[in-house]
Amino acid sequence: MSHAIVHSSDPITLVGGGEGTSEDIAEALTLAPTIVAVDGGLSRALAAGMMPDAVIGDMDSVPPEALARMPQDRQHLFSEQQTTDFDKALRHIETPLAIGVGFCGGRIDHQLAAYHTLLAHPDRPCILIAGTQIAVLAPPAVTLSLPEGAAVSLFPLVHCTGRSTGLDWPIDGLAFAPGEFIGTSNRATGGAVTVTMDGPGMVLILGRAYLRQVVACFLQGGARWPARAR
Known part of the structure; x- marks a missing residue:
């Protein structure tokens, strides 16, 4: 099993770079109070006024100015390209449940990849908010x-x-x-x-x-x- 970067006995909110609103994040946080940004989702989290406990991904979609606002010890770079950033994040959190914002809508290929990740990790349940x-x-x-x-x-x-x-x-x-x-x-x-x-x-x-x-x-x-x- 991969080493967990963020541990929580409560659900964790994952924020991706796809379609999603500050209201979506706020609702997720009422149920999953720990927030983890997934690559470009860092910009979305920061725009919603949230400082994530971690940002996980290959960092190819994160603007430098967003990374500059994130403490260095909360940045977790995984450069391998065999899996998606959502997959990387789901593998490296320890929680009974994740709620995902920003993984549906927008690019169809990204949404299909998110469903693939749900299937690849059935032991790591994640509810995706999609409009x-x-x-x-x-x-x-x-x-x-x-x-x-x-x-x-x-x-x-x-x-x-x-x-x-x-x-x-x-x-x-x-x-x-x-x-x-x-x-x-x-x-x-x-x-x-x-x-x-x-x-x-x-x-x-x-x-x-x-x-x-x-x-x-x-x-x-x-x-x-x-x-x-x-």
């Missing part, structure tokens, strides 16, 4: 209380199967796979919704209004996948 929605790698089991008609989208990154209750279209017995079968635009019937997955690989997409519920699910325990064998 009016949130996205997270579905845990082994999640139970949420959702109103009738609430959108519950499931998008597979690999072949995966699972079970559900409380959805208009149950997923039991379905084989999901990219390019074959997906589960976007499902809906809650009203009340408890459960989604149980047989393995990591499904991105769960919900309305942003349910962020706190999803955070609570992860903090209650039992919602983390084991680390992938390397």
Whole structure:
């Protein structure tokens, strides 16, 4: 396991350089009070009036004037180019949960890379804030209380199967796979919704209004996948 740069028993907010607002960061910090900037996300954090505990990345997108404001001992350069800066940051924090701002929207390739990182590190859950929605790698089991008609989208990154209750279209017995079968635009019937997955690989997409519920699910325990064998 990589040496952790930032440790927290509470969730950590990761701030990237993609689309995101100061309001997004402020909301994330109410749930994840420690802030870590990811490469160019340092400029966004500083603009929001926040001094991160660390900045992690290859530093190719950080303006020199932003780095000059950051204490040297909080700057953590990783020059390897085999992984993204989001991947580098997620590997080097120790927390029960991360909330990511600035990893969705803007460049499509960056957003796809963020989903790749969620799958690559299923043992390091991170909820991504994406405008009016949130996205997270579905845990082994999640139970949420959702109103009738609430959108519950499931998008597979690999072949995966699972079970559900409380959805208009149950997923039991379905084989999901990219390019074959997906589960976007499902809906809650009203009340408890459960989604149980047989393995990591499904991105769960919900309305942003349910962020706190999803955070609570992860903090209650039992919602983390084991680390992938390397």
